[in-house]
Amino acid sequence: MKRIGLWSLVCLLALVGCSPSTDGGGRSGEAEEGEKTPSAEADLEVVADSLDIPWSVVETDDSLLVSEREGAIVEVPKNGQDPVRKGVKLQHEVLHQGEGGFLGLEPAPDFEESRAVFAYHTYRSDGEIYNRVVRLEEADDAWEESDVLIEKIPGAGIHNGGRIKIGPDEKLYITTGDANIEEIAQDRENLGGKILRMELDGSIPTDNPISDSLVYSYGHRNPQGLAWDEGGQLYSSEHGPTAHDEINRIEPGKNYGWPEIVGDEEKEGMETPLYHSGTDTWAPSGLAYAAQKLWVAGLRGQQMRSFSPDGEQTELKLEGEGRLRDIIPASDGSFYILTNNTDGRGTPQDADDRLLNWPGSKGK
Template sequence: MIIYPGRKNTISLLIFGAAFLAGCSAEENDEQPEENAGETEEAAGSVTEAQTEDWDVEVMAENLDVPWSLNIHEDTYYMTNRGGDVIEVNGGERERLSLNTSDEVANEGEGGLLGFVLAEDFADSREGYAYYTYRQDNGTLANRVAAVERENSQWNETEILLDDIPGSRIHNGGRLEIGPDGYLYATAGDSDEPSLAQDQDSLAGSILRMTVEGEVPEDNPFEDSYVYSYGHRNPQGLAWNSDGQLYSSEHGPNAQDEINVIESGNNYGWPEITGSESAEGLETPVIQSESTTWAPSGTAFFEDTLLAAGLRGESLYAYDEEAEEMNAVFEGEGRLRDVKTEDGDVYVLTNNTDGRGTPAENDDRLLRLTPGE
């Protein structure tokens, strides 16, 4: 194992079963800076204990300033920070590039430059997509999805794809991913107005789906609407398994964080139901944290196991679908904002400099986790 200075290493890998190992070998409660209503003081103490073995850990980048989203292309790591920059790391070289936007990025509360994803043809086009918070002319915070392009050692917004997504100092959602269908998906929080999550005419409290040109796909569930699913509080993770099934992570109101299987047109219940509650026509999560706080943000699949980066839970979690358990498989680095998998490795982005963590020396960091032998 590679040991490096900083927070103590409590590093573990859940043994998911023989088939998984064979594959390996070949906030709310968290996210409320001003309004701490209902915030639980319990951390992730009730997470199921698991048989473990070590990860090999390598620091790929450090001294990052409130990083939020991670993308990997060839040998380069692309990370956003909430202040409005894109950090590019390749080997020992590191560049911090400004993203020039049509309105200034509003780095306020949980807002800022959040989701970021590279175009599928990025190698040729040098294009990508960004989700960021800004102030409208009337002073109200809002979010938008924009097309961006890297040129001349900077990133430039080239087109606004979707505007006027309700925003606030909390509950902005912000995750951005391209699905296996080639469409662009974005998570939008309820903007601290829970009732909007039940309003199909609002973009708030929803998972949104659009073409990469910013058009509404013909097979979206509601006519002329970007809304793909609704009834969400503050979803921050999107990931598809090998069968093309979409999963999302979501912050609950008083713990009760969720992992949801997302189906087109479904209503996921907020604020009508939370946690283990149920009601006709409303979807319940496949797993929820009950009285424990995960504050799950970025998600990714490692083989066919869902991983979720935990903020207040300060762990990387793995969802054991058969046992219906969430297990901490990596911890000791504080708050985790994003997770990606690439070529049999797992990459995690810490988030201790966001004003809610306790930064260690050289935080924040991008870490590469390789399953130990």
Template sequence: MIVLKCSGGFIIKLSNKKLLLAAVIVFAALLVSLAWWGLLANRQGGIPQIETPIIPAQENESKDIPEEPFAASVAKRLDTPWALGFLPDCGIIFTERAGRIRLIDAKGLLPDSLLTIDEVAHTGEGGLLGIAVHPDFTRNPFVYVYYTYRNNTDLANKVVRFKMQGNNLLDEKLIIDGIPGASIHDGGRIKFGPDGFLYITTGDAAISNSAQDKNSLAGKILRLNDDGTIPANNPFPGSPVYSSGHRNPQGLAWDDIGRLWATEHGSQAYDELNLIEPGKNYGWPDIRGDETAQGLTGPVLHSGTDTWAPTGIAYFEGSLFFAGLRGQSLFEVIVDEKPAFRRHLDRNFGRL
């Protein structure tokens, strides 16, 4: 099953022979990481490092990519659903950008929100964005959210943690604050990696040079312990920054050998799929597309003059799937010696 949120305010699930047990696209993809969590926990030497290939963004029908999945509605009449995660009982906990945290259980969508965060500033692209469930939820029943708020007259972003008891979210704890915000480019994806750390994407908050500013949390991918402290083995000692040079990354996923992939909104098209390695600089605003510069890392795949507006991403059986807002499609990329690229659900459900 693949779960997608759509611009019409509903959530759909997709299924076919290949996608039957697929992870969630767009949001949490926790089932993907859990499937190989134990394997990676025992792997020595961390995430494998490889030379990043540049793959042209051309559709390739030569691969054995299966037939179009069918879609069925899971929840309707939602207000801009943005991110979701799975609970151990297979419940789906998700955010609505206006500030509500909601739940779909075995009986369906609960009519009332679990929590409304009044501090959320739902303006432009900002609001209540990412959500993540602690990977060891049975012992640590924590839910994490990323949201935009007003810090005096300025917009900013933060990540907070709640303890879940029944259908109540209690004991709010600040995980990280001081992430620059704006009406555009707020990033906002949060996910736990197979290493047990919490990864956070941040946008450049409409100030492009902040992505290259080592003292700014804007335009970065961050990595933290589950309590908000900084891991001792982060690439920059004492800093939550894991990678830099990002414009507006909004998707994170790990493949079956532990490599981290991220989707990123480009400038005037040139959207990106990046292979993220610790300490690397991904070039914004100095390079884009096929441009190169010393010390900067280009994308594995980019859209050229097309626009995908890519958001959430998940990995399943050798393919990366990511959703498109303006692209209004579910994109599939097989990354191997002869990569293939294909659209699914092309403009069937609006912005995904």
């Protein structure tokens, strides 16, 4: 196990947006107003630093857990003690190549007793690249694989999806990418380019929309965010082809169009997005819901945005910290945000990557 540095109570200045965005609102993707320069200040606390290509952050009662793409979990205690990094012991080694690696993380419902998490990671088998979902349990010096939920999800150097979340229905939801083979997103027999839904033991729920299938929705390119509103409605964030990034309202069994349609294009039997970025790029990854808004961490866009669930307004909320990989609402109404500047596509600064706490007017 390895301890890593902690900056406590370090405040930085950031910017908060206050007007509708030009990046596309509603189904049309057209601007209602020009984007205004962010005008308010927000204090950012650096909760942990020197993270190694972090991908996912989750909150437990006493700590925050961060996945690192090379194959580790960093536990950040809420009491201010130093974070602790432990590697993972798996039946198949983590393949950290391109966008692949040790990605999504989700605590088991009984985490405080079992010290168990679910994890999504890339691996190689018989010369092919795949992704799998496993259950890990904490041991003295590592997180050890205790069960396999699913294997041989299509993988590649890009478009691996990777977000996993337990929904309000106590089912495990999993985003998968098209593994750079566009046509598999439309193949309901293929696990790539989908949002999957399973029981916590990996079995198929009896009420899934497609009989005897884990597929919950399909026609996705590279979805990397999942969030539910207070009524149980599921939303996802998805990387588009250079532009036309998407925020989708997910309905069971629906086809979200990739690669047949993008943006405002329409085709019978296919859904258009709640929002898309038009010719701009957000590169949306982590997605959260709080204070009746959707909140998105942007990679290439290097900003955090909020979106109204009615499809009418998006606002710039935070920028200036580089690439942002994940965001979750904290139990006190603030947000935890992961930077992602050490992934080979950013410009890392001293102490990157960092886990930040953003008060965000307590999500208002």
